[in-house]
Every structure is written in C-alpha cells, then in structure tokens.
Amino acid sequence: MKKELTRQQYLDLYYYMRLNRAVEDTMVKLFRQNKIVGGLYSSLGQEAISVGSAYALEKKDWLAPMIRNIGALLVKGVPPRDVFMQHMAKYDSPTKGKDGTSHFGDLENLHIVSPISMLGDLIPVMAGVAMAGRYLGQKIVTMTWIGDGGSSTGVFHEGLNFAATQKAPFVLILENNLWAYSTPVKRQVPIENLADRAKAYGISSYIVDGNDVVAVYCTTKEAVERARAGEGPILIEAKSFRRLGHAQHDPAEYVPKEMRAYWEGRDPIELYEKFLMGEKLLDAKGKKAVEEKINTLLDREREFAENSPMPPPEFASTGVYCTGDDCHKIQPRWERPIAEVTPPKSSVKAVWTVEGFGSGKSSGGANAPIHFGDTKNTIEIPASNGKVPGKNGAKPRGKKPVKVGAAGTTGKVKR
Amino acid sequence: MKKELTRQQYLDLYYYMRLNRAVEDTMVKLFRQNKIVGGLYSSLGQEAISVGSAYALEKKDWLAPMIRNIGALLVKGVPPRDVFMQHMAKYDSPTKGKDGTSHFGDLENLHIVSPISMLGDLIPVMAGVAMAGRYLGQKIVTMTWIGDGGSSTGVFHEGLNFAATQKAPFVLILENNLWAYSTPVKRQVPIENLADRAKAYGISSYIVDGNDVVAVYCTTKEAVERARAGEGPILIEAKSFRRLGHAQHDPAEYVPKEMRAYWEGRDPIELYEKFLMGEKLLDAKGKKAVEEKINTLLDREREFAENSPMPPPEFASTGVYCTGDDCHKIQPRWERPIAEVTPPKSSVKAVWTVEGFGSGKSSGGANAPIHFGDTKNTIEIPASNGKVPGKNGAKPRGKKPVKVGAAGTTGKVKR
Amino acid sequence: MPDNKTENGTQITFLEAIKQAMFEEMERDPAVVLLGEDVGVYGGAFKTSEGLLERFGWERVIDTPISESAIIGAACGMSYAGLRPIAELQFIDFIVCAFNQITNFVAKGHYLWNAPAPMVMRGPSGGFVHGGPFHSANPEMYFVHTPGLKVIYPSTPYDAKGLLKAAVRDNNPVLFFEHKFLYRRIKGEVPTGDYTVPIGKAIVRREGKHLTIISYAAMMHTSLEAADALAKEGIEAEVIDLRTLLPLDEETILQSVRKTNRCLVVHEDTKTGGIAGEIAAILSEKAFSDLDGPLMRVTALDTPVPYSPPLEEYFLPNAKKVFDAAKELARY
C-alpha cells in the first residue's frame, strides 16, 4: 500500500468530490423544475465514500453502483450527461429511458454493472464477475456497495459467503450512514460495528471514517490490492451519515436534530478542503478554477441532457431478448492459456483428499488459487478431540459470556 | 444453570438416545422392506444433539425439527408410531399422508412446527413464534436446528438478524456434522467455528461437543434460560459428524475413511453408556431393561403403523384452505393483561428519541423488554469522533490484519 | 385530503380506507399486529400506517430490518401462536424476495399439516407513477398460480376497506394488493360502522348487454371510462370488477358472459400467463356455446415495466385500447 499520494491524486479526489456534489446539486434543481422522472436520491455528505473507494480501482476493474454512488460512476468515467439523462429518462441515456436513476451499466468499456432496486442482489453478481475474471486470467477486482440496511438481506449473506468460499477478488463497501430509510441502524442491525458481519465469513474487514476521503481511498486501495493478490473478498465499513431524507420526498423528521447537526459539522468536502489548504495543495485560486471547470462542464452536460428527446413510445416493445448475431458482443477476454482449463490439462481427481480440497489446488495451478483455506487438516474434530466425553464443557461465547461451564457429566448426581 | 443432573435426568437422556436410534434402526428395516415412501434420512451418531437440546425445553416451549431431529420429536412427546406412519405416508399419520418424513407439527398440544424442505425457512418462523409468545406474555422459548450447510442460506441470516434486533427468545442449534450432502463444511463455510456466525448479529453463542449428550443438554439449558430471561436469541454450534450418507441412497464415498473411522470411535451412545456405568448410574441389568422397554414399545408402534391404511385417493383434493368455523382452533393464549397492548395503555410517542429506541421500552413495560440494545447513546459517530480528518486511519481487521495504517492524508505528498 | 361526511358514511381516499381498515382491526382485536419496513415511526413509505404506532405501541407496530423473508416468516410464526399479523411489503415488487417463504411455507401449511396461517401480506403495487421496472409490479399471477393463498386486488375505497378487514379475519394467508395509483386519486364512500366485503366475490360495476368487460384494480377505472365512451356509440358494456383473483368468482363471470355472449378481459399485468388466460379457459370449458366472439385481451406488453413516461404509457393499457378492442368485439 502506498503511504503517500501524489499531488495529482490528492487533487483528483477533490475534483471528483466536488463534481459529485455539483452533479447532484444540478439534479436537485432539475427535480424542482419537474425535469426528473421518479425519485431522486442524494449522497450529500457521503461523497468521500463513493469517490475514495472507486478511485482505488484500476481501469480494468469492475464496479456496480448503488443509489448513492454517483460519485463512483463519475470516477469510473461516466460523463455527467449520462447521469442527468438517466434521471430525466431521456432517449440518449445509457438505458434509452428503459430505466432511470443510476440503474445503468456498461459491460464492454467501463465495466459497470447496473444495479436493480432490490438491495443486495449485486453482491453475488459481482462475486461472479470476480470469479469469471480470475478464471479468464484477468487479475481484476470487482466492487460494489451496500447500505447498513441492505446488509440485512439474505442475498448479502449468500453472496459474501459464496465469495469467501471462492476467495473471489471482490471488495464490498458497507456504507453505514446510520439510517435505512426511516429506521436507525441500531434497530436493524444489533451490532456496533457492521464490519463485524465479516466474521461470519472469515474474511478481512476495515472500518474507516467515511467522511475522510483519503482514509477511504487508502483503505480501499489496500483492500483492492489484497483482493487482487488472492486474499479473497474484503468488507470495508465506511461510517458516515445520510444528510438528507431517503429521497427528495422525505423530510427525514425522524432524525434527531443533534445527530444531524453533528454531521453537518463534518462535511467531507469542507474538511478535505481545509486539509488541502493546510498542506498547501490547494489555494483560493485553485479552488475557484475547479469550480469553474465543473460549472462549465455541467452547464454543457445539462444542456445536452435537456435537449435530448424522450424515447419514442414504440421503443417500449423492443429488446426483451437478445436476438441476432451482434446482440451479444461480450467475448471472454482470455489472459491465460485456454489449454489450462481444457482437457487434458484440466483433468483432476474428483475426490476430497485428506490433505486438502480436491487436488489441493485449482486445475489452473498457481495462477488461480481459487479455493478457500489452507490445505492441511481436513479431518475435523471438535475442540475436545480425544478427551473423555463429559469433560468437554461448552464454551460460552459472545458478548455476554457466562462463567459457568456446562460439563454436566462430571457434576455431582443429585440423589 | 444447574450444575448437576438428577439420576432421572441422566437416565432420561440415555433412554431417549436409545429410543432415537432404535426408531431409526426400525425405519432402516422398513426401508429395506420397501415400506418407507421417499427418502430416509439418518441421525446416526448425532442423537446426542437432538435429545440433549430438546430435553432442555419445557412443555410450553416450541420446537421445529429438521430432517435429523427425530430425537427431538420423541423427547417432546411424539409417539414413535407417528414417526413411522409419516415415513410410510399412512392415513393415521399426523399429516394423513399429505407429507412425509419429519414434516409434521402440532400447534395446539405439543407446540411443534413442521419444517419444509427448503433449508433455513424455520428460523424466521420460530423467531415469529417467539415474538408472539412474548407478546402474549407466555415466557416461552422457541428452538430449531440448522445444518452447517443450511447456515449459508439467506433466510438464516435474515431470520437470525431479525430475531436479534427483536431480542426474541429463540435458540438455534447449528448442527455441524462436517458435511452438507457431498460437500465438506470447509468448502461451504470459510470459518473454523460456525458459532462465529453469531458475531454478525451480536448474539451469544456456544460451541459444544455434539457427541456428549450431557454437555449438549447443559449448554442448551443455559441458553434456553438466558433466552427466556430476555437476553435474546442464542446460537449453539454442536460439533459432530454425519455417520451415514445424506440419505439412504447415498453411500457417501466422498467421505475420507480416516474421518469416518475417527467418529465411529466416538459413538455418543457408547460414550454415554461408559460414563453412566462408570458413575454407577447404569448397569448391565438396567441397560437390558431399557432395551426391552424400547423393543416392546417399538414392536407395538411399528405394528400399529404397518396396519394403518393408506389415505383414500380423494383425500388429495381436500384441505387447501382452512374453511368453516372450527378449522382454526388456535386462540391467542393471553398470559398478560390485554389492556397493556390496547389503547390507551399502548399509546407511545412515535419518535426515535435520543436516549434510546422509541420511548425506550415496550408499551408493555418491564414485562416485555422487546428491543435490542441499551438505551444510552443513539447519536452514533465514527470511532474517530471529532478528530481532524486525515488523522483517522482505517483499522485493518479480520484474520489477516496488515500493519499498515491508512492515514493517507497525513502522509507525505509525492512531488 | 379532508374527509367528507355524507349521509351514510364518509368520502375517503383509497389510502385512507386501507389505514382505517388496519386501525379498526387493531382496535377490535389485540391479536392483530403490523410488521414491515418503516411502518412504525415513519408510518409506512406511503403513510398507510400513519398513527398506528402512536396508538398501538412498539409491540404491535414493528419496524423490521430489510429482510422480506424474515418478515413473512415471522408473520407466519406469529399466526401459529394465535396472532393475526399484517405484513407490509414496502413495494409489492419486493415480495419476490420472500417468494419461497410464501409459496412453500405459508401457502402449503394448511393442506399439509393442518396449520392455518391467518396472515395478510399487503403492499403498494402497479404502474402509472413512473416507478420503473422495480417499483411498478403486478405480481398477482405468481400467487394465483399457488394453491393455498387468497389474492385480493380491490379498486375502490369501499372494497379496499371491507376486503382488508375480511382478509384480517380470514383464517388463510391472504395477499392484498393496493394499487398505488389509486391511493390518493380515488375517493369513495364508506359506511360509518364496521363492515366487511366477502372474499371471493366479484361485482358488476356497470350493467350492459353487448359485451362483458372483466377487470380489477386500476384497470377497473379504465374499463369504466371506456364503457362510458362505448355507451355513447350505443354499445352497452357490462363491467365486472373481480376484486378477488383467487378464488375466482366464476359464477359472476359466467352469468354475465351468458348474457352478453362476448368477453373482454383487461389487466395491467403483462399478457402471457396473465389472468385473462385463466378466464379464457374457464369460459371455454363452461360457456363455450355462449360465446359469439373470441375472448379478447387488453393488457400490458410482455416486457418489464419501462421507466420513461412515453414508454410506460405505451406499455400500459388505456381506455382507448379498451374502447377499440370492445368495439371490435361488439361487431361479432
């Protein structure tokens, strides 16, 4: 992991956070002008998470955004006009009006997978992309985000557990903004640190201040490189706060005032600006230049978006199936010899050996250490191995261990 | 928790383990005679888990078995004939032939909920029963079992998380028998101790030697009483081994011989017999008496079952809906004043207060401390509260912590 | 929206009808509880449970984690212990996240082991509000095709209130779909006192003799609009509101079609595998010789629900399409 960033990196992070906020500010204006179709979600105050984490990815890596990750899309290279047009349901938008909000993707070039509304579904999907990438020899990492609330979905568990058993090169950012719609995280998830969800899968986790963009970046960078190196999936909990309501319609009156006030005092952009100025990486002039650059860009992008037509009605009936020869352009991009995964080289003995899993290693050899765990003892025995039964008490665990052993058989008999 | 058992309790545990095994032995014979309909699952070698855990419940408590928990049904009071007839799909069986195996229940008297085949589904259901019991003031505990494999289902996560947020009086026994069908647990769950799944929900857990019936009983007893006292759900991992194949059809050749041999040397009934004899709780005569009692009982029960008719074909078309006045006999059994849950007493202020959750306590008062967590600080702030951003490094966690801090913003700028 | 008292009752919105039904049932029976995402402090994403937490407290109005399978599973468990839970899906689209629990656990329990599960699963459904592909679902046929469930999809405040009360009192698991387009757009009169509307009974909304239009939920209003236009051209359409989709009220359908000899089914659900097919089969089996013309369908397209307004509008049925189809059918 790099311990220092280049000047350019510091400034990139700043630019993208500002861009993220400006794009969303523009959309609020468009919303008030009734130009947005459907709901509008906000990542105000959480920009450091989207920007810092996505900035840790390489071009070949894949990501899938959730509703509050427009910043990640911008970092990955999505032009603001696409974001605007999606929200305005225009014909030139990535989905041509078929879907809205940040529900769009780009498999071929930017390697973005579109989310669906159902929370958590992206987790196994991105685990699958990660597995496929490794299988093809691509050394890619995949990333997606999940909310504190979304971490209670069944598919979060299934996806992360499967990724862990497969050691998939996958990084999951758990954006703990303390609320899931109107419900505080404490009432949805009975643990202090949501990063502890990782313990159920034996994977590494981090907790990071989600309002500190450099911390988010450095942490994610480290996680991405560990995942890429074959350490398996990693969970990062970024702690922050949802400054606005669930969506534009929601005044969020259920949020205690003190809580909101506290977080408004920790705006990630303001804090970062102070840091950059202190470190002489930015001055008033530099700041103004960024603002102007963004304003010019967004004026143009917004204009383009506003001028884009709505889709023609009949377009609704097209595209249910992929038909015709060129509807499927995704060819597997092999970056390892195909011979490694085809017979005879792919042949293995189909047994669980005592030393380990199958033949111990993937058929791909060192290239793809695909499976979990060391290859030593597979004969598992309980902790009490070999001891006389009755001497083996239960070990109370968890946060409220009770001191009483349960070694009943050695206890006295009541007569 | 009791540290000692009465002589009768020791002998009960022995009787039920023997009965459990004898019932299953009888069914293997019936299976070979083609008298069993469908598959036949075995709990050979795992009897201590079903028997020891169910024995920790009171009569008013509820349980829901999985396929390898016939022992628990017997302890709860199900007559062996019901088990036989279920497996033979007879008309006198609890489901009258509509379902088979251990898929049956009894809401009114024994408080048993029937499983379905889909693994994990019982977890939220039994959490719901537990919540309802508490709501009605019944002070009951509910229990179900799940396999190592089944702990990877999404509904395991949703159910246990929900139970934890609600502090439902619910005990889940995770029967880790090292295999899920043909797949070793190591390839399905990337952690050493499955009890660690509890850490994702902030609940207590135990690990117990599943071949030590007294340890299972004492541990479960403690857990049941803690759950009853309002500590919330508890997860118990019982470590054991599935001695036969997944079902009768499966020779389980995928299991390494050494592993099987090891566990065959730790038969829970043999070990317990040795203990009882050593403690002078049982002698050859006593053992013979138990055998004879069970043989006589099972001869009668088997005969009854064999003589029971198959259901009449037209019966298939009945019972899709509960119709008529007496189809629904379950009245809520109130054991607290109804006035507590009806207006005006039930009225609360519908806000998340700063001190805690809602008005802090349930409308039922001390009677039903229904919700998770202490009621102190609800304003949550990240660990780095108040510090200068950039000083807040991520804390690498998990099993492979890397020593590098991520406090990027304090790092040097590369120029 | 202020409520207007009338002679026999009150003019209320569809949404208010839902709220009143829950309120009154919880008032009547302490075994009735409500659970779902954001149903408590927030009063539900559409405010259908506003005020319920205030009145009935934390034990009876339960904010849950985002765990649809747990919500349905827990509700089922509660029903086993004698309660009558109402489980809310924040949008009905998310019901598929609990599909296994509903179709395998909840639906089959009574048939298999005699376990009644009196519970209601309800939530906002349907299109017309630019909710897009994941917030506009009409999933009724998944459940109409699942023996053991009852499926209700009302079109008026009166029915919504009366049927929801009936659903809470029913001893079977009931799915109750609330078309969100109707929530604040449709008003109607409801009696002052307690009443229920029987589950499993369709109703003739408009009498006619030239053809029968069968519909439900939002499409009911579309069909009535089309019927008015048809009347201006001398075509008298009889309009049936199914209200309950399972069990289906064959009698009312057959009675009408035997009179009009023509049948048009209008549903907002996609075409292939929609309920029009089931009605076609029933008519074929039981009224074959009564039909003077083909059963016709006006439905949504066989696609996901698109987001952009012009696309959604094209996707959805409307009064014009119903009118055109009815005119064609009347010519037989």
Next chain:
Amino acid sequence: MPDNKTENGTQITFLEAIKQAMFEEMERDPAVVLLGEDVGVYGGAFKTSEGLLERFGWERVIDTPISESAIIGAACGMSYAGLRPIAELQFIDFIVCAFNQITNFVAKGHYLWNAPAPMVMRGPSGGFVHGGPFHSANPEMYFVHTPGLKVIYPSTPYDAKGLLKAAVRDNNPVLFFEHKFLYRRIKGEVPTGDYTVPIGKAIVRREGKHLTIISYAAMMHTSLEAADALAKEGIEAEVIDLRTLLPLDEETILQSVRKTNRCLVVHEDTKTGGIAGEIAAILSEKAFSDLDGPLMRVTALDTPVPYSPPLEEYFLPNAKKVFDAAKELARY
C-alpha cells in the same frame, strides 16, 4: 444402463442426454462452466454431472454453498464477463429461493440496459416419484409469466440434448426443466455428432385429425399413451409436444387446431394459472371460428403435491383422464 449404438446414433437415457449435452458443450467452449450444490465431487444429486469435474477441473465445475440466490447471481455475473455458465438447482423446487435474482436481475437485464446474460438454469422437476410437496415442483408458469426468460421443458433424450446445447449457446437466460421421472425411464436415439434443437419450436409427435392434444415433458408420454388408446376407438389425436414454453410456438399450435378443430391441453402443473389458460386465450384470439368444441384441460389438482402414493396418483393427470377428456371432446 448400457448405451446402445444404432445405425444413426445411440440409444441413451434422458439423463445421459443431459450429461452428454453438458459434456460436449464444455468440451467445445471453455467459456462454459457449471456451478451448483454437489455438482462436482458427487456429480450432482441425480448424477447428471458425473465425470465433469474429473475432466474439466475445479475451476469449471464448482461445488457451491447452499445458496440459490448466490448461485444464480454469480452465474449472471459470470455471463457478464463473457462466460456461459450452467447453474444447477439441486431440485427445481429450490429455484424459488432465487426468485428475485431470476425475475428481477437476470430476466430484465437485456431489456433495461442491454446486458445479455447467456446462462442456463436447470434442474430436476416434476412428480411421479413420491417426492412430496417440496421435491415435485412444476414451476414453469412462474417463469413463462416473466418477460425476458426462455423456458424449455423437453420430453425425449433427443430434444433434451439438442435443446440443452441450444440453451447453452443462446444469448439469453434460459430455464431448462428436466422431468426427473424421465431421467432413467425414457430412452431414445440421439445422433452421434453435434446437433441442436431450435428453441421456440414445438413438434407434432403424432399426426391425427379428430383433435389436438397439446402437452410437454412427462405428460407428453401420457398423452401419446392416451392417443394410442383413442386410436383403437377410431379417434385420431394429433399430439403436439411444446418443448419450449416461452416463447410459445403459436404457429404449430394454430396449424394443428385449424385442422382438428378441437384442442385438449394436458399439463402436470396445477390447473389455475397453468399454460392451458394461455393457450385457451391464444386460440380464442386467433382461431375462434376454427374451434368446434371447447378447449379442455387435463391437469393436476389445485393443491400442493401430496406425498402418499394414492394421493399423488389422484393429484396427477394420467392416460385414463386424458383418454376420457379426449373422448368427450371428440363428440363435439
């Protein structure tokens, strides 16, 4: 079961056909991988993937945790990166545990954002083996009612092999149901070389002029048996095997019914909301005047699948019921 070489090919079981299709497709294209519970070392609960791990290795034959949503989700992700995964459901009954992934993520991707998901979801389905309520499912209509999917349900080894190969090569998500009663009971000839059977094409299994029996999967054989018995009474039934349920081959259906003027649909799926309804609607719309008698249905009862043999037998359709219905229909 030894394989018998014949002049043009080999006599193989239905199960062997599935295995060969997967084997040959994995041989042909390294982008094809298989994942599911116990598909590797064990070779699948029904041994349909026996030998695949030995030949193709741990990276291409993946034993998964018991996590149906993860299996489907991961397969979808793999398909996005250019692979062509086959996801096995150990019993098709468990497909409902991944219902949201399939109906919302997989099915809608191409329509919404142009993301093709070439993947096959397959597993053993159907009754007749006393599998009971959770191991006998015929869930086809849930998916026939979901735009974006293709649904295949073959009845012969030839079709099973050819259609599974076609499914693997198709650029869309395909559900492939394998009736487990057929696995070892049905044998048939398959060509020695590579071949595919086109998705979306029904086939006339038996020509006839008095009525058309439409069926698929296990019921295909039941229908043919009934047709033989009918022939002895002078009634020549034309028997159509749908093979693909979505998209449905309307042309073959219409062509036959226009000839025979009578149509009987036989499906093992429960009645209400089954595919017979859809066919009834299509015939009504497109062949109304060709029908001399009502569309009739022989289906399973509207109940869960009961466990006990006499109950299951009563629940399921059989040749006698088909024969009786056909005779009645022929009288029109």
